[in-house]
Amino acid sequence: MxxxxxxxxxxxxxxxxxxxxxxxxxxxxxxxxxxxxxxxxxxxxxxxxxxxxxxxxxxxxxxxxxxxxxxxxxxxxxxxxxxxxxPSPEEARQVFDSRRLIEPGIARAAAGRLSPSDIATFRTQLIEESRLLAERGALARRAEIRASGDFHLLLASIAGNVILHRFMEELVARSSLVIALYGNSGASSCGHNEHADILAALEAGDGERAAQLLVTHINHIEADLDLRQNTGLPLREALSR
The missing domain is CATH 1.10.10.10 (Winged helix-like DNA-binding domain superfamily/Winged helix DNA-binding domain)
Known part of the structure; x- marks a missing residue:
């Protein structure tokens, strides 16, 4: 094929x-x-x-x-x-340690740059997350996790720092890999609600509040990890979907 x-x-x-x-x-x-x-x-x-x-x-x-x-x-x-x-458990911890260091600064920067158009884009993103949360099955869950990562990448894009955005692309990708290996429940409604709270803080221009909420959110994602492994799909089947 x-x-x-x-x-x-x-x-x-x-x-x-x-x-x-x-x-x-x-x-x-x-x-x-x-x-x-x-x-x-x-x-x-x-x-x-x-x-x-x-x-x-x-x-x-x-x-x-x-x-x-x-x-x-x-x-x-x-x-x-x-x-x-x-990734080993230690590498997984390092991924989330890195996110806790980088993302609060991104939130503070984004709070001062958020436009009405950006807010509309975020709201569309949250609507998509809600839709995926209502669906069932492995494909819907994978799409939900991808949508959740996109929220963080959108935030990094609005912050306006190209180098940090590249770092976030790698960190979000590595996070998804870690969740694939160690994830307990994957993305959750709790995570979705936290995204809405972060957006509310950004809309209010409260970068410090958004930064604090992001750290709490990252902590919750990390707390959902365990040692169960995902069997995945054969290479040919995975790339044909």
Whole structure:
């Protein structure tokens, strides 16, 4: 099976640029499958199989896997290949420690930049979270967790610091990976209500209050972790969804 994607066809691009574009598109597909919990921690990412699925060379696949390794989502092992990262409990704690350090500052910055358009976007995000909370099944839960992460990325985007936004993209992706491995109940209505409280503080221009609520929210996410593992899907099936 070959996965069709318009981004994979770059007829007008120079060969080197086209290869880069294809590698980044494959990275995005794999990243989404990892963050959405379709690929479980420890899943082997065969260069040959990924190359066949996307109809590209192993060199292009290798570049995509290297980009994911840089983000901490993939681990390469000599003579064994690449695998979806399998973070230890200590690494999981470090992810949430990092979020507690970074996100309060993002909230303070965002409180001074929030526009009516931003508020409308946040409200749309919360409506989507509510819709997903009302649904059932593994796919709905994965989408809910993704929507929850998007709330934090939206906040980072509004803060206006490009470097911090990149850090948050990595931290949210790593958080999703940790939840895939250690999550007890996944995203929850409690987390959704906390998002609404954070937004209310931001609307009031109270950056300190929003920062405090974010730390409490991150604490609750971390408190929901346990040691149960997710079996995930085979590589071919995960990437075909």
């Amino acid at each position: 070959t996965i069709a994607d318009p981004q994979l066809t770059q007829l007008n691009s120079p060969p080197a640029q086209a290869g880069e574009d294809r590698a980044m598109t494959i990275r995005d597909h794999l990243r989404d499958a990892i963050v959405d919990r379709r690929l479980a921690p420890g899943t082997k990412l065969s260069e040959a199989e990924v190359g066949t699925l996307f109809d590209v060379s192993r060199t292009v696949v290798r570049a995509a896997l290297q980009a994911l390794a840089f983000e901490g989502l993939v681990k390469s092992e000599r003579n064994r290949g690449a695998f979806v990262a399998n």
